[in-house]
Amino acid sequence: MILRGFIDVGGRAVHYRRAGSGPPLVMLHGSPGDSQMLIEEIAHCAARFTVFALDTAGFGYSDALPGEVLTVRDLAAAAAEAMRALGLPPCPVYGTHTGACIAIELGIGWPEQVTGLVMEGLPAFTQAEMDEIFNGYFAPMTPEPLGGHLINTWMRFRDQFTWFPWLSRNVTRLNAIDRPDPASIDLWVSMFYRSCKTYFPAYRAACFYGQAAIRAAEALTLPAIYMATVEDMLHPHLGRLPAMKPGQRIADLPSTQKERLAATLAYVSEFAAVEPAPAHRQVAVGQKCYVDGPHGQSFVRLYGDAARPACVLLHDAPGTSLSLREAAVALAATHYVIVPDLPGSGLSDAPESQDILNAAADQVLAVVEALGVTQFAVAAAGCGAAVAARLEARGDPRVVRILAQAIPAGLIAPEIPLSPTGAHWVQAWLMLRDGQIYDPWYEGTVAAQRKTQGNFDAAWLHDQTVALMEGRATWHLLPRAAAGCSALPATLPGDAFTPENLPKYLN
Numbered sequence: 001m002i003l004r005g006f007i008d009v010g011g012r013a014v015h016y017r018r019a020g021s022g023p024p025l026v027m028l029h030g031s032p033g034d035s036q037m038l039i040e041e042i043a044h045c046a047a048r049f050t051v052f053a054l055d056t057a058g059f060g061y062s063d064a065l066p067g068e069v070l071t072v073r074d075l076a077a078a079a080a081e082a083m084r085a086l087g088l089p090p091c092p093v094y095g096t097h098t099g100a101c102i103a104i105e106l107g108i109g110w111p112e113q114v115t116g117l118v119m120e121g122l123p124a125f126t127q128a129e130m131d132e133i134f135n136g137y138f139a140p141m142t143p144e145p146l147g148g149h150l151i152n153t154w155m156r157f158r159d160q161f162t163w164f165p166w167l168s169r170n171v172t173r174l175n176a177i178d179r180p181d182p183a184s185i186d187l188w189v190s191m192f193y194r195s196c197k198t199y200f201p202a203y204r205a206a207c208f209y210g211q212a213a214i215r216a217a218e219a220l221t222l223p224a225i226y227m228a229t230v231e232d233m234l235h236p237h238l239g240r241l242p243a244m245k246p247g248q249r250i251a252d253l254p255s256t257q258k259e260r261l262a263a264t265l266a267y268v269s270e271f272a273a274v275e276p277a278p279a280h281r282q283v284a285v286g287q288k289c290y291v292d293g294p295h296g297q298s299f300v301r302l303y304g305d306a307a308r309p310a311c312v313l314l315h316d317a318p319g320t321s322l323s324l325r326e327a328a329v330a331l332a333a334t335h336y337v338i339v340p341d342l343p344g345s346g347l348s349d350a351p352e353s354q355d356i357l358n359a360a361a362d363q364v365l366a367v368v369e370a371l372g373v374t375q376f377a378v379a380a381a382g383c384g385a386a387v388a389a390r391l392e393a394r395g396d397p398r399v400v401r402i403l404a405q406a407i408p409a410g411l412i413a414p415e416i417p418l419s420p421t422g423a424h425w426v427q428a429w430l431m432l433r434d435g436q437i438y439d440p441w442y443e444g445t446v447a448a449q450r451k452t453q454g455n456f457d458a459a460w461l462h463d464q465t466v467a468l469m470e471g472r473a474t475w476h477l478l479p480r481a482a483a484g485c486s487a488l489p490a491t492l493p494g495d496a497f498t499p500e501n502l503p504k505y506l507n
Contacts, residue, residue, distance in 0.1 A: 002042055004297060004347075006061075006285040007085045013285040014082045015061035017053040020046025024091040024277040025268055026083060027053040028099030030121075031203040033191040034060025041094070044261040048269055050277030054082055056102065056202060060191065061288075064198035070205045072212070076105035083113055089275035092268045096120040097234065098206035101213065107222045116223040116271025118264065120253065121234040123206065124213040124241070133165045134207050141196040143458035147429045150465075154422025157188045164233050176231055182418040189422070193466045214240060223247035225267045229255050282370060291340075293366030295359040296349025300367055301325070301339045304332030310373045311335045311506055312364060313497075316382030316405075317413065317479040318431050318441070320346030322467040324381065330499035334507055338376070340367050342387060344474035346467050356481045361390040368398065377401040379506060381497050382408060382440075385490075386482035403505055405497075406490035408440040413479035416472045424472065429465045439494050452495045 002019040017035045019042050027045070029037050035053035042051045057078045058064035065078055079102055083091075092115050095103030100119035107117045125133065139156070143149050160166040161180045163173045192199075217226075228235040230252060238250050251267070254260050282291060290297045301321045311331060313324045321339040328337045342360050344350035351359035364387065368376055375398055380388035385404035392402050416424050435441035436454025455461070468475060496505055 002039065002046075003280065003292070004290050004299075005281075006283055006289060007082060008283065008285045009078065009081045009085050012057070012063040012065075012078075013061070013288065014057070014063070014078075014085070015055040016082070016086070017042060018051065018280060019043065020048070020050050022049050022277070023273040023275065024088050025049035025051050025272075026079075026088065026091060026093045027051060028056065028079065028093065028095035028102050029053070029059070030097035030099055031056075031206055032059065032195055032199045033188065034062075034194060036060070036191060037187065038096075040257070040261060041264060045094075045265050045268060048265060049272070052083075052086060052088065052277075054079060056098065058198040058202045059195040061194065065202070068201055070201040072101045072105050072205050072209050073109060075102045075202055075205065076109055079106055080110040080113055087278040088113070089273055090115050091273040092116050092118065092271035094118045094120070094264065094268050097123060098203065101206045101209045104213070104216045104220055104224075107224065108216055108219050111222055114222055115273050116225075116247075116268075117220070118225045118267045118271070119227070120264075121228045121232050122213055122217075122226055122237060122241075123209055123234050124237040125207075125210050127210060130208055130210055134204075136167055137165055137207070138200055138204060139167075141192070143462035145456065145458045147426055147433075147458075147461075149462075150425040150429060151422055153189055153192065154185065154425065157185050157192065158422075160188070161185065175233065182420045185422075186418055186424075189425070190466075190469065193462075213237075214242060218242045220248070221245060223271060225249055225251055225270075227251040227253045227263075227267070229253045229260065231255060284371070290347075291363075291367045291370045293363040295343055295351035295353060295363055298343070298349070298363045298367055299341045299347035300371075301328065302371075303328045303337040303339070304335055306336045306371070308334060308336045310368070310376035311337055312368065312376050312378050313337060313339045314364070314378065314380040314384030314387050315339070315342060315345070316384055317342075317345060317482070318428070318435065318468055318475060319381075319464075320467040320471070322346070323464060324497060326499045327497045327502040331503050331506060334503065335377075336373075338367060338371065338373070340364060341471070342384065342478055344477045345471045347470050350471070350474035350477065356477045357386050357390045357485060360387040360478070361394065364391065365396065365398075374398060375400050377506065378403070379492065379496075379502065380404040380488075381492075383411070383479045383482040385488055386478075386485035389485060389488045392488060402488065403491045403496075404488045405492045405494065407482050407485060407487045411440070411479045411483035412442045413476040413483075415476050416469075425465065425469065428468050428472070429461060432464050432468060433461055450494070452498070
């Protein structure tokens with residue numbers, strides 16, 4: 001099982017994935033990705049290690065470092081701080097591409113925290129190459145009111161597999177790889193969307209590391225393995241490295257995934273630490289945390305002072321905890337507001353149980369218990385009312401009050417299958433956008449038109465779409481279960497979950 005968590009590093013939230021048992025191993029991803037791109041490596045190395053895969057500052061779910069100009073040494077310093085905050089003893093560090101840059105700087109600047117380095121695809125571009133390749137490479141992503149940026153981004157990452165650099169579209173720049181499947185493109189699109197607002201300074205630092213990589217290799221004294229597959233665009237850079245010192249070497253990685261994973265595990269095992277990894281712990285950092293429950297992990301957003309009366313907000317579907325952010329912020333003036341992604345939605349795990357409503361109730365109670373809440377009210381939007389009904393049926397004395405909207409009749413909850421054209425992103429965007437016009441979102445009739453103004457801000461809609469797509473494969477489970485639920489009496493109107501209205505009902 002791969003667990004997720006946050007750690008506080010100097011007031012910044014650092015997100016990581018953890019798996020396995022045994023001595024620790026740190027893994028650092030490439031750009032513009034995050035630790036999700038290392039899922040297979042994490043799972044494979046977890047047979048021998050307790051793996052900690054960090055989201056680099058400004059990528060994934062980790063907060064960015066301050067400043068518009070960063071160096072690779074800045075990123076390495078942040079990684080070293082995160083390792084200390086996690087309580088890790090000296091251990092091996094694996095890094096790929098940008099992660100390899102960070103790893104080598106980590107080994108130079110903080111050798112006391114590292115037993116050895118395994119670096120895949122260390123970039124060492126010449127100045128001429130950097131001038132040619134990275135001219136216009138860092139295209140900004142600006143959400144468009146009609147959603148056109150979704151297809152533009154999909155095509156960008158499709159092209160990124162086809163050419164290097166992706167803007168060239170020149171036959172001499174074709175990558176020697178087969179066209180990827182939609183899932184591979186979707187992984188990179190999803191990771192890019194998580195970091196597109198903050199990734200630029202860190203990614204630029206890695207891309208322009210250039211000859212500093214050669215100087216770093218000359219300075220490194222720790223044991224190290226430099227490696228790449230022959231298909232890797234950075235494989236030729238291995239030939240630019242200086243003479244290896246004792247305990248260092250260059251290796252060609254096998255091309256097949258199975259053999260590549262086996263080789264990676266064998267290499268990091270050469271540097272295995274003696275000390276064990278620290279115990280797993282749940283930490284709330286700022287306004288977010290993960291909570292371990294009987295049906296997996298729940299992602300939770302937190303607002304307000306924990307000393308105030310607690311209120312749990314349950315979101316509608318399609319939607320996530322992010323869809324209630326504005327109402328939660330307003331309510332936080334008087335309450336401690338707890339907003340989980342319900343199971344299968346957003347960043348929360350989907351339960352193995354077929355009874356998702358009871359599983360969701362279990363997870364809500366696990367969240368409040370982990371947060372030390374002894375009494376709380378519940379306010380449930382739309383499909384969230386079905387979960388509130390299960391909470392009421394249990395008669396838990398901690399639940400002091402439940403307010404709920406009506407569950408829409410005849411719920412429609414289509415799955416969102418991957419499309420080779422990226423149309424699944426447009427499907428999600430339109431579901432959420434139509435929800436700002438109609439109640440429920442799928443009606444499309446004059447009778448279903450909302451009486452209050454919807455939010456059509458492109459950036460807001462984009463953020464909601466990205467949050468929904470985190471649970472793309474399972475979001476439909478909640479509304480389909482809610483459709484057959486005996487609902488609570490409706491105590492909240494359709495416009496209750498607005499910053500202006502929700503505090504009136506809860507106060």
